[in-house]
Amino acid sequence: MAKIIGCIGTSHVPTIGVAYDKGRQNDPAWAPLFEGYKPVAEWLAEKKPDALIFFYNDHATTFFFDMYPTFALGVGERFPVADEGAGLRNLPAIKGNVDLQCHIAESLVNDEFDLAIFQEKPIDHGCASPLPLLWPHEPDWPGAIVPIAINVLQYPLPTALRCYKLGQAVRRAVESYPEDLKVVIVGTGGLSHQIHGERTGFNNEEWDLEFLRQLQFEPEKLTKLTHADFVRLGGAESVEQIMWLAMRGAMPEKIRKLHQNYYLATTTAMTVALYEEGEETPQAAASQQAAHAPA
Structure with missing residues (x-):
């Protein structure tokens, strides 16, 4: 049976891609x-x-406001990487797994997600x-992506609770897939x-760190x-952040944080966090978080 082995929360700032494509990984502003x-x-x-099952949102690239779905799942062997105005990126088309995507789609619909x-x-x-x-990408990605787009642009948006329940339904879908696959939720x-x-330009570092704490230990509050x-x-x-809740919903009640990086260098608090199933005390997590807190 397929198994979820961990989850990743990550920012998706477009300038990350621009900086990556221009080889600015070692620039002082980007290196952290x-x-x-x-x-x-x-x-x-x-x-x-x-x-990797990706909860993400489309920024009026594939969907537009004349028809913007609440939840959309991609099924296909390949998905092109969009040109968002800076030219085509030097990345291979994103690889899919049609059997897994179809199974998740069917399972979610049968679980009353339209x-x-x-x-x-x-x-x-x-x-x-x-x-x-x-993931490395030369000459190709090492695995498949299951893209699940969530509407966070055009109101009415799905609630935080609905996204959390979507993650729970995705977990049920994965665990009912008969092939022995290892899956990570993003x-x-x-x-x-x-x-x-x-x-x-507004940011709230205190709230960001509190959100990360609640995400790990008290997601129901969120x-x-x-x-x-x-x-x-x-x-x-x-x-x-409701897309992070979809990710959290796909994980068991207790998770432990393996890594967290929080970097506020642009208009967005750019963050990446990695979790696995397991128990961790709030005190231990707070100690780790303090070590990675912004100066």
Whole structure:
């Protein structure tokens, strides 16, 4: 049977992809970000998962506001990486696993999640920005992606609780898949940021770190927050944190944090965190978090 072996939360800032493509990994402004992903990439290289299930959002690249689905799942052997205005990226098309994607789609619909299904559509920075920092890609990606897009752009949005339940349903889908596959769940977006309006450039480091604490130990508290709560605490675009809750919902009750990097260098608090099943005390996690807290 397929098994979820861990989960990753990551920002998906488009400038990460631009900096990566321009070889700026060692620039002083970018090095702390790229260094923060190396332990996660090493963990993935060691564990060799067969598939990454990506909860991400499309930024009006494949879907537009005249037809923007609440939840959409990609089914296909390949998905092109979108050109979002900076030119085509030197990345291979994202590889899929049609059998696994179809099984998850069917399982989610039977679990009363009404999905849109897309094929051969381009995938933008919501997935493609962090992906090369996690997986090597020459000459090709080492495994498949199951892309699950969540609407965090056009209201009404799915609630935090609904996204958490989506993650739980994805776990049931994976665990009912008959092939012995190793699967990692990736939740993308956020954390605190706002890129328009009077609060442009807003960040809340205290809330970001508290969100990460609750995500690990008290995710149910986060499911009670409204979209207005997320916007107030972290800025308009921080509502993307509901995609981290989808990731968390796919994990068991107790998880332990293997790595966390928090770097506030642009308008977004760029964050990556890695978790496995297991027990960890809040005190131990707080000690680790303090060691990685922003100066």
